[in-house]
Amino acid sequence: MTERDTRSAAEIAERIVGLTALLVRLNIELANRRDPAAGQAHLENFHAWLEDLRIHRLLSPDEQTVIGIRLGELTDDLLFSLNWRLQAVAALLWSVGRLDTMPPYDRSIPAAVVQAELPIFKPIEPLVRAAQRRAPSTLREEQARAELWHWRARMHLLELQGMSPPAGDTFQAAVARGVAGAASRGIIAAVRDGDIDCDGTAFGKLPDAVWRDATSSIMERHYALNWVCGTEDWDEVSTHT
Known part of the structure; x- marks a missing residue:
């Protein structure tokens, strides 16, 4: 396996950013169910973050579709299935050295462990610059x-x-x-x-x-x-x- 056979550190870091945006959108949907006013405020901040940092370019087509769904219209099934993407993010974080070890496969990685490494409403460049892809x-x-x-x-x-x-x-x-x-x-x-x-x-x-x-x-x-x-x-x- 050569260097060309794997994604670069920058590609992996940018994919983490795209998934971070997806997960933030899911959490805003949940917040909206508890408090619609707060949900709307979070959504406005979210879209400002996407625009300011040009994060739309890092989203997959499916992610763009989900993020484009109107607030309050994400289904329970979609929320449940996509929330598991947090575990994919953990593997990507491990791939660029943001997690020291891959946690055991017989259990989920706690959300707090993953979220602590994500640039939620923050600049994304520090994550991209610090990414060091494993061999x-x-x-x-x-x-x-x-x-x-x-x-x-x-x-x-x-x-x-x-x-x-x-x-x-x-x-x-x-x-x-x-x-x-x-x-x-x-x-x-x-x-x-x-x-x-x-x-x-x-x-x-x-x-x-x-x-x-x-x-x-x-x-x-x-x-x-x-x-x-x-x-x-x-x-x-x-x-x-």
């Missing part, structure tokens, strides 16, 4: 780790949905093979009962609410790292496992 080999290794976790989460979902594995195979055996292979390559640190070890619990035995939350976080990190290590436009990134 391509390090990024690719983390991408493989995210893909492995995403694969494991999808296998668990297929099993819960009652899907059948290929003839002559079982989900348990397929997981054990995949996890053992990942462990041998150093992609995961520990194995428990033929599964990924999640701080003493096999992934497949995590409580329902925990694994569902983890799965959403894993998918977003995988998405972000595929973008960092790929060439697709942000809105077109795939997360095949």
